Every structure is written in structure tokens, then in C-alpha cells.
Amino acid sequence: MPETGAPAGAPRSQRFGSGGQRARGGASDGHGASGRDAPLYGALDLGTNNCRLLIARPARDGFRVVDSFSRIVRLGEGLSRTGRLDDAAMERAYEALVLCGERVAKKGIESSRLMAVATQACRQADNGVAFIERVRMDTGLRLRIIDPVEEARLSVEGCLNLFDDTAEAVLVVDVGGGSTELSWLKRGGAGFELDGWMSAPIGVVTLAERHPEPAGAGPAVIEAWYEAMVEDMGVALSAAPIDPALREVFAAGRAHLVGTSGAITSLAGIHLRLRRYQRNLVDGLWMSRGDCENAARRLIQLGPEGRAAESCIGPDRADLVLAGAAIMEAVQRAWPSERVRVADRGLREGLLLQKMREDRRPRRRRRRR
Template sequence: MGEADKRPKAPDHNGADDGQAVARRVAAIDIGSNSVRLIVAQGSSPSAYRLLTDEKENVRLARGVAADRSLSRERMLQAADVVQQLVKIAEGYGADPIELVATAAVRDAPNRGMFIDMVRERTGRTVRIISGAEEGRFAHESVAHAFDLAHLNAAVVDIGGGSTEIVLSTGGVIEHIESVPLGAVRLADRFGPADLADSAGYESMTTAARDALRKVLRKPRATQHVMIGTGGTFTTLAGISIARAAIATPKARRAEPPIARSIRGYELTRADVRHTIDWLRAMTADERKHVRGLSADRAEIIVPGLVIVEEVMRSLNVNVLRVHDRGVRDGLILDALKQLFGPSPLAPEDPTEERRASVIEFGRRCNFEQAHSEHVARLALSVFDQVKAQLEALDKPVPWGTPRHRMLLEAAALLRDVGYFVTYKGHHKHSYFLIANSDLEGFDESDTRFIAAIARYHRKGLPKRKHEAVAALPRKEHRALWALGGILRMTDGLDRTQSQAVTDVSVELAPPHCIVRVQAATDPRADLWGAHRKRDMFERAFDLTVRFEWDNAKTPDRATPAEPKAQTSTAPTAAH
């Protein structure tokens, strides 16, 4: 790991305004399992702001929950009153918008509607419950603005009171997000503070954490170079470590060490985490309240939190931990500023162009081959339009032929190879996860999942119901997946050499045959061979046998290999 990778990319978001736009004040209130926090910031660009205030009130909303995760009325009333006070503070600063979000404690509570009503009655504002995946994205957004992730496989981990979000990214691009119902408060409530007198409780806690992670964490697709932690457990761990190191020197024993300005970017090993756990376990919860770097309100939950840290590092086989002093709230602020000021002053006004620009931008972040990708997209859309028109002329239903489906096919064609950003081997699967966890402008989550699925099947195995990409789609879209995936798969083969030799394509449906004629300035037989090998999904989707012809040649292309081995997937026929 180079020195440039170790250094934070920017010391803070508190940069001076550049005068390019009128500064706006925005606020985010994060209602968590352990505390309610407010930050108010002022910014005039999508990526920099000056922090005006950072307020925290401990309410332990998740403490004393019922067996079904219902929140106690007393805790909800207390939390709602705190939110009311924080909203007044934000309004006093003139913040607009003021974003109110709730995480695991409220998200998991059957009576969350009651709490939302309490807050609305007091503030006139609605709490937005964010998913674990959204939490992960906001945390990653914060980390990506603070550290240079360009050359790293990173695991960004946010540990809260009620859940832990794990985000795996390559070069700053999210590939996978997992939310685990495992938090510091939740573990402490179940097993206690884990002091030395309760060895059995500690062992049970560790086993529970390990089992919970094992259920959801698959083997990483790439080796993680570093784990970057956000949330109070990580900043407390760094504070304790810094304080212990400082106390080891005589001069530092006379004063509190300068912890706050040293936390961002502080690095520890897995062994450091283990030693800190052992050191804290030797104390009672009351003794921990006097540990430098550890606030009294966190004394009972620090060991449970560190158990999660250690077990995540173990599960991901990561030895280096880097601490970030911000997280979800910072990501919320950055997102609000992006909404206010936009990603670019040149952003297109046409929604279609905005969506396409977002796809191209994501492709560039993944170092895609733009000319090759745009060429395949053009061929795919041409085949889409021709097949759709001819099926409609035959009075065949075309449920996959809507403008939305056309748009999704184009996006998938442009992004199908972004998995190369991770590795060539299995890159179609990497493409799926990169796209599925992206934040493409103008596409909702279901659209993004569909784009990812189409891209997933541009090569190798055919769709099966047990595949995650298929299971994530509604059953009614399975036929469309086969149709669009079949078109993309075949047209991807038509530029196998990535030389754009095939300049145009015409399709003739003559059931039970489909004749695909290509025009080419140079000999396209290598590309025709590629398309012949990848015609299987199209043939199954439309119940047609495909034959390729080169318009410049006198006879149909005969240099194609034998029929590929039959696969066991069952395709819903798109032409019926």
C-alpha cells in the first residue's frame, strides 16, 4: 500500500466557499439506535461544505425493546422530544432542507408508525426510514470524499447501535452492500457489557456475531486491501488507542491527548483490536467510564462494538483498519448538496439524456471501453427495434418492447463490461454487482436491478431462477430478461474483435428462422463467429433458429462452428 493511499484525500469538508454559487445551509438529523445526532453545514458546491454545528443526544432508542423489536413508548417520546429540539436548532441556523432519517431501531420496529407520528406532530416534518443499503451508500459516499480509493479494494463498514453495514468497493465503485442486524446496542442488550467476570457471555456474544456474519457475507470477489470504519465504535477505538499511546510518554500523562484531530485516517491492525478488547474486558463497566478516549455513555457497548469489528475483519480476512471520523450524516449532507447544486453545471435538461449521461459517467468511472460499448449499444437497439416491429406486424404480443425496456437495454449494453474494472474472470458477474449497487441518475432501484441482470447474461451461463439476478426481478419480467439479454448477448458477439467492423445489421424474421444480415467494411467473419457462439439465448427467447449472413459476401457465412451444447435453462418464449 503506497503512502498516497494511506493519507486522507482531504483533511475536511470545511473548505472555503469559492464564490461560484450562493451558499446554502443544509441539515441532517440521524435517529439511531443509540443516539440522535444533528449536523448543520453550509456549502456552495456538491462536494465541499463548512460545518456549522454537530449536536448529539443519547436516547438509547433501542434499549428495552420488546421481543418483536417494538420500541417502548417512553423511549419514543424521549427521542421525539430530542428530534423536536434539534429541528429547532437547525431552523435557527436557517437550514433548508432539513433531512430527518431513521435507521435500524426504527426500521425494524413494528410500531415505527407511532414514532413517525410523534415526530410529525412536534415538528411538522416526516422522518424518512432509510434501508441498510442506503446507510451503506451514505457511509461510502463520506469515505470516498475523505480518502483516495482509486487504487484500493476497500471494505467500508458502518457499525451502529442496531445494525452493521458492509460495503465492498473496487476503485471507489460499490460492488456489494450487506446490512447485518448486528449492532453494539443490540449485542449489549442481549449479552451484557462483556467484562471479565462474564466469560460465558462474552463467548456467546462472539459466537452470535460470527454466526450472523457467516449467514450474509459471501467470499469477497476480490481481496480487500483495507477496511475503513465509520461510526462511534471505530472513532472510540481510535481515541482509546491514541490516548494509550500518548499516556505511555511522561509528558502526555499530565493532560488529555489531542485525540480529535488525529482520528481521521488512524490505522490499526486486527491484533490491535484484539488487544484493546482484552484490555477493556479486564475492567468493569464503571471502570471503563474513566478510560481516556472512551465516553461514559459508551462504556457498556464498546466491547460488543469491538467484537463486531474483529469478526468483520476476520470474515473478510482484512488485517488493516483505517478509521474515518464521519459517516452516514456526512453522506446525507453531501447528497443534499448534490441535489441543490447538481453534479455539473452542464447537466442535460432532457431526462433521457440525463439518464444516458449518468450511465456514461458510471462507465467512465469503471474505465469502460466507450467506443466499443456505444457500438454494441447501437447494434442492440437496432435489433430491438427491428424484431419488435416485425413481431407486432405478425400480431405477436411484445411485452418486452416498451420504451422503458429499450432504455434499460441501452444502459445494459453500455455497462455490460464494467466488471473488467474488478477482473476479467467472471467479469459479467462483477458487472451485475457493480451496476446493481450503483446510483444511476433517473433510474429507480428496480430499473437498476434489471439493467444489472441484462448485463449479467451477456456472456457465459443462461438465466436460472436460482440465480440472484433472476430472483431479484418480478416474475412478469423474466420473459423480458430473456428477450433483452438475448439481443444483447448476440450483438455483443457482433463486435467480438472490438474493431466496430460490423457497421450495420438487418433482421428478417421468417419463423422458424431469423436471418441476421450484417454490413461490414472489412471481413467480419471473426465477429460473425462470435455472434454465432452467443446466439443461444436469443434463439431460446424467441423460439427461432438464427442464421448470419454478410451482405458483402456472395453466400451466407459458413465458417461458424457446430451447435453449442444444450443448456438446462428453460426460457419463457418472448415471441408468444
């Protein structure tokens, strides 16, 4: 069942800043220490499909990226069938984490400035905690399994400066490998206020495993297969704990979506017909609902081999990209909006901004007796 509500420790009236200037490689977060002498921070995200690391230095308008790493590990492969992390999947993730640990050590990042988290696959798997403990014992990396509410909040935090300041509401959609986090925000007096959230237990890996692509099928069968994925996600979205009247704000064009994941960045790359992925062209891009649908149709027409040959997709994601497109289409049907903003940022950026903000707060001096 989907998890819904307002983030723990963050009441429904929680306010988020209304944006600011975009930081190079990161999100905006006001003022802070900057320059080459500023300490390095790291954010490590072990997801159901990817293992990603971001190393950055605080800057006046957010942070500057120093190094990054991303590898598809498919940690959640087969999890929906067995309830456990597969041995081969754990080895793939372990190897990627070792590389992350080496980068962190090479950069000399202090342990207090490394935020390492794991999400849906480790939350769901019976042996998820045991795998995290093995990683700690062998590599020294201390990953913390976060719950869906924190995952959703961090994704919002990382995308704040992509919100349209004139919008009345925003829906942030974070499509993962094993779940999809959705956060609805409404404009308040000092920015955007969280109106509600949900975590649907459907991501690109789980949806693709539930609906294998029919091999060698004709257009009608392929279209029915894709539509089945859209409907599957649509059922999950029907549990959204949001006042239906808010849909009218979206339908009237007074709100917009923000997509933060490979699902939407892949659609953006196809839409722009990029020969190679270029983050500077994708991050912050505005796409219409029609643009998203046309990109999805092109992916369907390309077929598995054609998708694998696309530089913005590649063979590792060729069998997952349409599941991501189907999830986005289901969201756009449920929450009709002609505008969606593409975010090549999210949880890792949220982790960095949160920690940098905490470290900037002056510590209270102890009173002498």
C-alpha cells in the same frame, strides 16, 4: 436474516469517486459554491442509539461544518425483546429531536435543505411509523425511514475520501445500534465499484442486550462472554453475498477496512490513550488489526466502572462499547486485513454531499412552444 445484494437504484457496477482532498469537518466532493453567502444545509440521523445533527455550508472541497449535535437516546432499547419502541426511549429521542429542531430553526435552514432520516429502530418497530408521525405533528421535523441499502450507500458516500487509492478493494463497516451495514467495493476504471452489500440485524444495542455482561465474573468468564459476542456476529457475516476469492485480496494486504461508527472511534480513542476525544486525531487514523485487538483487551480489563471513567467512552456507552469491539473483531476475522481506517463520519456526511451535489446540477430550462 441479513439483507444482502446491491443497493436499489444502484447496480453492482455503481462507481464511486476515488477520494480527493479532505474537507474540514466533512468529506470531499469536488467543486461547488462556497463562502459565507452559501446556503446552510442540515442532516439529521435518528439511529437506534444516537440522535445526531450536522449543519454545514458548501465549500469548494466538500463542506464546512457550522454546527453539530449528538445525544445518546437508546431509541432501540428493549426493541429486540418486544418489537416496539419503549415509551421512555421515545421520550428521550423526542427531547433530542426538539433540540435539533430548535437549532435548525435558529440557523434558518430551509426545509428543502434539511435531510432527516431514521434507521433500524424505526424500521423494525411496530410503532416506528407512528413515532415518526408524532414527531412531524409536534415539531415539524419530517423524518424519512430509510432502508438498509440506502443507509449503506450513504455511509460509503460519506467516507469516500478515506479510501486508499492504491487499494484493490475496500470494505466499509457501519456499526449501528440495531444493525451493521457492510459494503464491499472493488477498484474499477474510474474509482471504486460496488461489489455487494449486506445488512446484518446486529448492532451494539442488540448484541449487548443479547449478551449481558456478567457482573463480578473472573477473567475466563469475561473472555468467554466476549468471544460469544464475536461468534454471534460471525454467524451473521457468514451470509455475505461476496465471492470468497475476494478474501484473498484482503488477506494479501491489497485491501483495507473503513470503520465508520462509535465502535471504531472508541477503539481509536483508547488506542491513542486520549484524555478527551479529539476528532482531528481520530478521523482518518490508520489502525492495525493488532491495535484494534489490543484496544478491545484494554476495555475488557478496565471493567464497567473503568470504561465509564474513560472520557472517550463515558457512562452512557460503557455497556455498549465492547459489543462494538466484538462486531469489529468478527469482521476482521471474516475479512482479514492488517489495516483499518477510522472514520468519524458517515451517513450524515453522505446525506449532505448528496443533496449539495443535486442542488449544483443545472436545472433544465423549459422550452417555449
